[in-house]
Amino acid sequence: xxxxxxxxxxxxxxxxxxxxCLALPxxxxxxxxxxxxxxxxxxxxxxxxxxxxxxLPSGDILIAEKVGALRLFDGKTLSAxxxxxxxxxxxxxxxxxxxxxxxxxxxxxxxxxxxxWGERSANGTRLVRGRIxxxxxxxxxxxxxxxxxxxxPVHYGARLAFLPDxxxxxxxxxxxxxxxxxxxxxxxxxxxxxLNDDGSIPKDNPFFTKKDYHPAIYSLGHxxxxxxxxxxxxxQLFANEHGPQGGDEINIxxxxxxxxxxxxxxxxxYSGASITPFTEYEGMxxxxxxxxxxxxxxxxxxxxxxxxxxxxxxxxxxxxKAKEVRWVQMQGEKPVAEVSLFGExxxxxxxVYVGSEGALxxxxxxxxxxLLKVTPTVKAP
Numbered sequence: 514x515x516x517x518x519x520x521x522x523x524x525x526x527x528x529x530x531x532x533x534c535l536a537l538p539x540x541x542x543x544x545x546x547x548x549x550x551x552x553x554x555x556x557x558x559x560x561x562x563x564x565x566x567x568x569l570p571s572g573d574i575l576i577a578e579k580v581g582a583l584r585l586f587d588g589k590t591l592s593a594x595x596x597x598x599x600x601x602x603x604x605x606x607x608x609x610x611x612x613x614x615x616x617x618x619x620x621x622x623x624x625x626x627x628x629x630w631g632e633r634s635a636n637g638t639r640l641v642r643g644r645i646x647x648x649x650x651x652x653x654x655x656x657x658x659x660x661x662x663x664x665x666p667v668h669y670g671a672r673l674a675f676l677p678d679x680x681x682x683x684x685x686x687x688x689x690x691x692x693x694x695x696x697x698x699x700x701x702x703x704x705x706x707x708l709n710d711d712g713s714i715p716k717d718n719p720f721f722t723k724k725d726y727h728p729a730i731y732s733l734g735h736x737x738x739x740x741x742x743x744x745x746x747x748x749q750l751f752a753n754e755h756g757p758q759g760g761d762e763i764n765i766x767x768x769x770x771x772x773x774x775x776x777x778x779x780x781x782x783y784s785g786a787s788i789t790p791f792t793e794y795e796g797m798x799x800x801x802x803x804x805x806x807x808x809x810x811x812x813x814x815x816x817x818x819x820x821x822x823x824x825x826x827x828x829x830x831x832x833x834k835a836k837e838v839r840w841v842q843m844q845g846e847k848p849v850a851e852v853s854l855f856g857e858x859x860x861x862x863x864x865v866y867v868g869s870e871g872a873l874x875x876x877x878x879x880x881x882x883x884l885l886k887v888t889p890t891v892k893a894p
Contacts, residue, residue, distance in 0.1 A: 565864055668736070689737075756807060763800060776794050808832040860877040
């Protein structure tokens with residue numbers, strides 16, 4: 514189903530000083546860049562809780578639905594669910610989650626899938642890889658399961674990103690009821706892990722030889738990270754994560770760093786109670802961006818294409834609660850302004866992607882989810 518709408522986006526602009534808590538380093542106030550106008554085309558509105566997608570070299574789009582299905586979209590038709598997929602724990606926030614292709618996909622065909630695995634009383638974030646052949650997910654290999662397992666069906670993290678050396682980082686959430694585990698060095702809850710492409714643990718991980726540390730840990734002190742993106746221009750890894758009531762963040766991830774949860778946060782518990790008296794603590798990183806109140810960030814990309822020159826070098830974060838894509842305008846490594854995009858859709862946006870042609874692709878959340886394509890408005894001659 515195709516539906517094209519011209520949007521002269523009614524963007525909301527936020528100057529950076531209004532976004533940062535006073536304890537954060539001050540940033541020079543900058544005017545926001547002008548917002549482009551968009552054409553938004555609905556490619557399909559027949560998705561069941563879509564969570565992620567991957568662009569195949571054939572031109573097809575592979576889509577993961579949280580309900581435990583993989584489907585192909587060829588530009589016109591949405592396939593039936595692909596056969597042979599692994600069994601996921603489809604409950605609450607659990608199910609199929611992120612998809613990425615191996616950097617050498619055209620040679621090896623590997624597709625990486627993260628998902629909630631196990632049962633109600635014992636479950637966790639699992640990573641598998643396989644190949645798509647003749648409508649089936651074949652040659653499957655279980656690469657990694659985050660431990661310890663937990664008894665909550667929430668806060669899986671699960672976003673994936675390959676680094677230039679073909680290692681893979683995977684977010685692992687804190688399981689909600691186990692937030693103290695984000696600081697436990699023998700637990701993978703509340704961490705980013707770094708793996709080789711076959712699921713083994715790289716020997717140059719920051720804690721590989723350190724006593725009482727799990728060797729897979731890349732960074733610690735996270736709550737529920739759902740966006741991660743490597744920027745080849747800055748050669749930096751960016752990630753966003755859900756805070757509690759407030760305290761959503763974007764961070765620059767670096768190996769071995771501690772991002773503070775739950776010892777430091779700018780958020781409060783959902784009851785309104787204080788989680789911690791600290792917003793800063795020695796040895797813990799401050800967020801690059803702090804969103805209070807919460808926007809519920811759900812994915813992250815760095816825009817380095819040419820189709821939208823205004824976005825060049827900036828961060829785009831989809832948001833569920835705020836029903837938007839938040840455009841974080843950067844000056845070097847510093848955020849200087851923010852703009853809310855696509856609020857007129859009135860849709861919880863699960864993920865934002867950049868296609869090879871530079872267009873934006875949006876996945877909207879829910880039982881009747883959609884895949885949308887965003888291109889610049891074509892001006893009449």
